[in-house]
Amino acid sequence: xxxxLRGTLELASQGADFISSQRLADHLGxxxxxxxKDFSYFGDLGKRGVGYDTRTLVSRIKKILRxxxxxxxxxxxxxxxxxxxxEYGGFGRYGLQIVAAFDRDGAKVGEMIGxxxxxxxxxxATVAGRGIDMGILAxxxxxxxxxxxxxxxxxxxxxxxxSPRHIAMPKRVKVITIDIAMDxxxxxxxxxxxxx
Amino acid sequence: xxxxLRGTLELASQGADFISSQRLADHLGxxxxxxxKDFSYFGDLGKRGVGYDTRTLVSRIKKILRxxxxxxxxxxxxxxxxxxxxEYGGFGRYGLQIVAAFDRDGAKVGEMIGxxxxxxxxxxATVAGRGIDMGILAxxxxxxxxxxxxxxxxxxxxxxxxSPRHIAMPKRVKVITIDIAMDxxxxxxxxxxxxx
Numbered sequence: 001x002x003x004x005l006r007g008t009l010e011l012a013s014q015g016a017d018f019i020s021s022q023r024l025a026d027h028l029g030x031x032x033x034x035x036x037k038d039f040s041y042f043g044d045l046g047k048r049g050v051g052y053d054t055r056t057l058v059s060r061i062k063k064i065l066r067x068x069x070x071x072x073x074x075x076x077x078x079x080x081x082x083x084x085x086x087e088y089g090g091f092g093r094y095g096l097q098i099v100a101a102f103d104r105d106g107a108k109v110g111e112m113i114g115x116x117x118x119x120x121x122x123x124x125a126t127v128a129g130r131g132i133d134m135g136i137l138a139x140x141x142x143x144x145x146x147x148x149x150x151x152x153x154x155x156x157x158x159x160x161x162x163s164p165r166h167i168a169m170p171k172r173v174k175v176i177t178i179d180i181a182m183d184x185x186x187x188x189x190x191x192x193x194x195x196x
Numbered sequence: 197x198x199x200x201l202r203g204t205l206e207l208a209s210q211g212a213d214f215i216s217s218q219r220l221a222d223h224l225g226x227x228x229x230x231x232x233k234d235f236s237y238f239g240d241l242g243k244r245g246v247g248y249d250t251r252t253l254v255s256r257i258k259k260i261l262r263x264x265x266x267x268x269x270x271x272x273x274x275x276x277x278x279x280x281x282x283e284y285g286g287f288g289r290y291g292l293q294i295v296a297a298f299d300r301d302g303a304k305v306g307e308m309i310g311x312x313x314x315x316x317x318x319x320x321a322t323v324a325g326r327g328i329d330m331g332i333l334a335x336x337x338x339x340x341x342x343x344x345x346x347x348x349x350x351x352x353x354x355x356x357x358x359s360p361r362h363i364a365m366p367k368r369v370k371v372i373t374i375d376i377a378m379d380x381x382x383x384x385x386x387x388x389x390x391x392x
Contacts, residue, residue, distance in 0.1 A: 002378045002381050002382050003378070005378075005381070006360060006375065006378055007362070010361065010362070027362060028362060029362065064385075065381065065382070065384060065385050066384040066385050066387065067381055067384055071383075071384050073380065079280070080276050080277070080279050080280035080283065081276070081277065081280040083276050084275070084276035084277040084280065085376065087276065088376070088377070090360060090376075090377040091377045091380060093377070094377055094378070094380070094381035096377065096380055096381060133387055134380065134383050134384070134387070136380065157386075157387045158383035158384070158386055158387050159383075160376075160379060160380050160383060164202060164286060165206065166203070166206070166223055166224060166225065174383060174386035174387070176379055176380075176382060176383060178374065178376065178379055179202065180281065180284070180286075180356075180374065181284070181286040181287045181289070181290055181292065182198045182199070182201075182202055182290070183356060183372055183374055184269065184287060184290070184292055184330065184332065184356050184372075185198055185201070185261065185263055185287075185290035185292060186198050186261070186372060187267075187330050187354035187355075187356060187370060187372060188261060188262040188263055188267050188330070188354070189260075189261050189262050190353075190354055190370035191262065191329055191330070191353045191354050191370070
């Protein structure tokens with residue numbers, strides 16, 4: 001569903017008021033029957049023939065993904081990657097916002113990046129009570145578990161981690177890991193022919 | 197399999213010569229039967245009771261994933277994200293290396309980042325013949341397709357893209373997209389209770 005949301009948002013931004021499953025499928029490199037099948041689980045999302053009303057579709061998928069309320073995230077680690085995330089404007093389309101940033105490096109504290117003021121990591125506990133329920137980890141691998149533990153104490157219930165190391169959390173906290181090296185390592189499998 | 201490779205490498209780095217499916221499962225937050233089932237497709241990877249020899253396991257999985265030969269990648273876009281990737285040391289464990297970097301910004305050309313000298317993007321065609329078959333796109337969304345087309349012309353057969361926009365490529369070129377905003381957007385679905 002997140003992928004369908006992205007595709008629908010893109011086509012809507014190109015001015016499409018209605019989209020067929022065929023058009024969405026073409027755009028995303030999928031098959032229309034897969035889209036119709038997936039959508040069928042969520043009741044009537046559109047009319048046969050006319051296609052889906054993009055505004056309705058976006059709002060329905062957002063509700064399914066619980067993106068219908070604004071969500072606030074804290075970022076820990078304002079290095080190159082963390083700064084890139086703070087400056088990235090793409091979160092807003094999903095109703096997500098990074099509203100706080102922390103770093104261990106005193107020299108970075110007070111710096112404004114992407115409109116957010118960097119705070120010292122020792123103050124991470126102050127996240128509690130600021131309406132933030134998601135954390136983004138862009139810290140060195142060896143600090144990831146420690147920071148995740150601190151986020152847990154501060155009431156965070158979902159973590160997006162850029163550290164490839166496995167983070168141990170209670171079951172009630174969802175951890176999604178983005179392991180860039182591993183994603184790159186998936187490519188060679190598909191490079192058929194000319195195997196040096 | 198990439199996940200199993202990562203888990204096995206981590207346990208090996210902690211000094212484990214043999215690992216059981218139980219230990220690997222615990223480490224990755226999976227179930228042992230799933231691991232045994234997946235491994236069973238690839239013939240005899242270990243002995244019941246003794247567990248898997250980590251060195252053999254790493255080498256077998258690498259072969260399955262075609263990571264048994266060194267792979268060279270080119271990065272386009274040496275901004276914050278691109279620079280973070282160039283300086284990231286985690287690719288080596290999979291036999292991957294970023295050996296060239298390009299940027300549109302003349303001011304960045306010649307700069308050394310992570311041991312790689314940034315070249316001007318107009319010279320992208322020179323990638324052909326340098327033993328590089330993978331490209332990493334860390335460019336603004338609106339340039340992604342154009343740069344991907346240039347990489348295609350330069351003989352690249354696999355692309356890792358950080359642009360959320362869909363990139364159209366011939367079927368023979370594999371494109372893996374990392375959409376960070378979409379990954380973050382997957383979290384709210386799991387944040388049960390306390391829905392503001």
